[in-house]
Amino acid sequence: LIKNPDKINLGGEKRNITLFFSDIRGFTTISEKLTPEELVHLLNEYLTEMNGIINRYGGTLAQLIGDGLYVIFGAPNKTSDKDHALRCLNMAIDMQLKMKKLNKKWFNSGIDENLKIRCGINTGMATVGGYGSPERKEYTAMGMQVNLAARLESACKPGRILISHTTWALAREEFPCTPLGKIEVKGYHRPVTVYEIDPFQVKHKIQDAGWTDG
Numbered sequence: 001l002i003k004n005p006d007k008i009n010l011g012g013e014k015r016n017i018t019l020f021f022s023d024i025r026g027f028t029t030i031s032e033k034l035t036p037e038e039l040v041h042l043l044n045e046y047l048t049e050m051n052g053i054i055n056r057y058g059g060t061l062a063q064l065i066g067d068g069l070y071v072i073f074g075a076p077n078k079t080s081d082k083d084h085a086l087r088c089l090n091m092a093i094d095m096q097l098k099m100k101k102l103n104k105k106w107f108n109s110g111i112d113e114n115l116k117i118r119c120g121i122n123t124g125m126a127t128v129g130g131y132g133s134p135e136r137k138e139y140t141a142m143g144m145q146v147n148l149a150a151r152l153e154s155a156c157k158p159g160r161i162l163i164s165h166t167t168w169a170l171a172r173e174e175f176p177c178t179p180l181g182k183i184e185v186k187g188y189h190r191p192v193t194v195y196e197i198d199p200f201q202v203k204h205k206i207q208d209a210g211w212t213d214g
Contacts, residue, residue: 013127015125015126015128016081016125017074018081018084019070019071019073019121019122019124019141020069020070020119021120021149021152022069022119023066024115024117025115025117030115034111043067047064049102050069050095054069056091057087057088057091058079059073059088059091060075062139071091072128072139075141081123085123085170088121089121089175092121096159099115100200103115117158118154118157119161120149120153121149121161121167122145122164122167123167124148125143126141126146128142144187148192151185160199162194163195165193165195168195176197178196178198180196
């Protein structure tokens, strides 16, 4: 649900933003091995930690489905393209590092599963606004650039971060990115150029955790 809807443009507008998708690889299969109590505890703890990281970097949680997260940077709060790209990448790195700590905690509590998340990130033009009924609206983004971010998440290796060329161009000076060449993406006529970030090889993060309205 949208908070303070009177302060947000619900009519829809085109804006250059950074889009993030993530999920836990093989979560459905793993969840079948857990008791209902273990599953609820694990998922609630995971989502609580991830939501805290999203808020820390000023992201907008546009959608939450099971273990899947869809986050927007650069809307509704405007920042520069480089700023929202770096915030998104910093968030993704922190999520991966937090997941490693959560796995250790869950292992010590008796859950013998090594859960890993996949992250897909793309920067591009999308339509943002409030969608839904008059009684219930959600602030989200729509368009081909959103679809690309989602496809990158599906193609990402567990424990890694897969980004598009547009995001790479904004973040290449701050983050070590490994070029993976071009990959076929459903819905795109031509292969797209992608890059991978290993969150456990990043020595430091440039962007601070605070953010301001543009």
